[in-house]
Amino acid sequence: MNHILVFTSEQVAGKQISQHLGLVRGNVIRSRHLGKDILAVFRMIIGGEISEYTKLMAESREQAIDRMVDEARELGADAIVDVRFTTSMIARGAAELLVFGTAVKFEANN
Template sequence: MIVSTLSEVPNKKIREVLGIVQGSTIRARWLGKDIMAALRTLVGGEIKEYTEMMNKARQLAIERMLEEAHALGADAVLGVRFSTSMVMSGAAEIIAYGTAVKLE
């Protein structure tokens, strides 16, 4: 399935707009990673433990969005965006969303 931040697919025409699809996950910090992250904040630099956690969360959100698009019979999801919001102290929601379409 084509997944793009563009609103069109080059050399393809949108035959039908199926609607908005989304996938999300909520991730909480983990004590072991928090300890390493706290140490990294003392010396500076990237907090790799959180970067890895957020990358996995984004990937899961994309997978869930694509499952929804597949269930609609979509050929592509266009205009894909991500959003992150804190839902409680130490936990964040990652959401991926876009427009499911059928192509010619």
């Protein structure tokens, strides 16, 4: 299984892009958990990081990235450039996290 590099920039230092394979994306829709919401409300009252939500978002980002990378791998990409994240509310208590970028191939001598 080839390793896909992921970059937020349009270009990659030391690499020449030979082919743009197209848009790749990964998304995940997550809802909050009632038990975690209760803890979060308590933390909002006393202040501090809401670690339950931090963990939920970190897991969601990783899952979305994994899905995007899988899509790029199916196209035979070497990397994904110009990667961006976006979120949107789907329903009360549920949100989508979407990551997208452009799958590319590098010149063989790079």
